[in-house]
Amino acid sequence: MSSQQQKIIVIGAGASGIACATKLLEYGFQNVLVVEAEQRIGGRIHTIPFGDNVIDLGAQWCHGEQDNIVYELASKHDLLETTGPVYENYQCVRSNREVVPEHVANRLKAIVNDSLVTRQLELRNCSGSLGSYLSNKFYEMLRRPEYADIDERIAKEFFENYQKFENSVEASDTLDQVSGRGYLEYWECEGDILLNWKDTGFVELLRVLLRAPSFPELPQLGSLDERVLFGRRVTQIQWNRNDSRVEVLFSNGDSCLADHVVVTVSLGVLKEQHWRLFEPKLPVEKQRAIEGLAFGTVNKIFVEFPQPFWPEDWTGFTMLWREEDLQDIRDTERAWLEDVFGFYRVSYQPNVLAGWIINANGRHMETLPEDEVLAGCTYLFRRFLHWQIPEPIGFRTSAWYSNENFRGSYSYRSMETEQMGTGAHDLAQPLTVVTPTPRTVTPPQETTELPLLQTRCDKPIVLFAGEASSPHYYSTVHGAVEAGWREAKRLADFYGLPRAVKKSQL
Secondary structure (H helix, E strand, O other): OHHHHEEEEEOEHHHHHHHHHHHHHHOOOOOOOEEEEEOOOOOOOOEEOOOOEEEOOOOEEEOOOOOHHHHHHHHHHOOEEOOOOOOOOOEEEEEEEEEEEOOHHHHHHHHHHHHHHHHHHHHOOOEEEEEHHHHHHHHHOOOOOHHHEEEEOOHHHHHHHHHHHHHHHHHHHHHHHEEEEHOOOOOOOOOOEEEEOOOOOOOHHHHHHHHHHOOOOOOOOOHHHHHHEOOOEEEEEEOOOOOOEEEEEHHHHHHHEEEEEOOOHHHHHHHHHHHHHEOOOHHHHHHHHHHHHHEEEEEEEEEEOOOOOOOOOEEEEEEEOOOHHOOOOOOOHHHHHHHEEEEEEOEEEEEEEEEEEHHHHHHHHOOOOOOHHHHHHHHHHHHHHOOOOOOOOOEEEEOOOOOOOOOEEEEEEHHHHHOOOOOOHHHHHHEEEEEEEEEEOOOOOOOOOOOEEEOOOEEEEEEEEOOOHOOOOOOOHHHHHHHHHHHHHHHHOOOOOOOOOOOOOO
């Protein structure tokens, strides 16, 4: 059978699924179908209209430039620009409205930022959590004579807030969950790590992937009605059939046979559903990877005001709770507000502030009525800031955990990941069957190579992509895109396709 005859189903129309499907088309595969449980493409890329422009409820920035495929794709079209020092020059404000003096705040920021360099060396030999490492490092530095003038209470409040910020980076509930050594598995791309998408939002990357202007002769995913089935939740993947094909069952009772299935759903969905999603159940190594890799929740809160109430050069603030003031909200209906750690300016949104919330309180927020969440945020503004705060005119939050198609935000390497000895490699390994009969593979017409004859090989029938399967770029869109391309190449290699039909000029 030629590669053009093979039916390939891609489950999920997020960044990884779209990247995989478009790359399969570039390789010359024709029978490609994408099934998506939501009524939109994008997955954890979700750009919506709001305020004067758009906001990103999910992925927001291109993190880095060097060796970042998202940057390479976007920079060809001049789609990115720097966000600037918004997340560096923020004010530290205590719960009694006291603004921590800039020279004190900058020295505290320097302590946590300077440890970034030493982490690379010291964490290699760390047997504990990232939380214990950072805590020891911070208070060890604070004991030095040059920091003796800093109020210990303010330093403690700052570090409590910083840990919440770092949890938002990792998607962990606490930094004690994050593996110290595992933290080093993530490779940070050099260059600006907070590149925004100007006035278009992250959805622009999907347009770039779908547009594929250098392949006008190929059927493109731009015709979504032909290649993407929306609102199709997969209930079971039967992968051990006698005919070496895979049957995919849907919640509406339909089913579909395929030669290959590429699973790009989130790790959160796999954690919740893998035991009933696959028939027969997954191999033990795959189950251990799904259960051992960690997946957490980070949510955003966007608040629009009729006009800015802040100075033009103000970038935002983080909330430093005094212990005595926390008693005002703990054990009350507003206890969840403790884990809203800051609000920041938003590019191309002059009247909007974006807040961040983590862990169980972030998940709890998703269950609350919108007016209750807005009232809580307004309380925070008026509690911490000394300006006159107007009534908001617009409000929107993300809700990644309560959505059964995601069950969270992104993955990280936990202490459990380390203890179980598993990783992205195990998650990325495909399910295979042995094909014992000879088969002839016809390369694309552009090549002059002879047909390839294989008499016996492992056929990848269920493949796995998504950001969690990336060994070093997990939690990012560029990791998701690369993972989708990786699995498309795996199928191309199986059928002896040496390269894409043409080099992409996206």
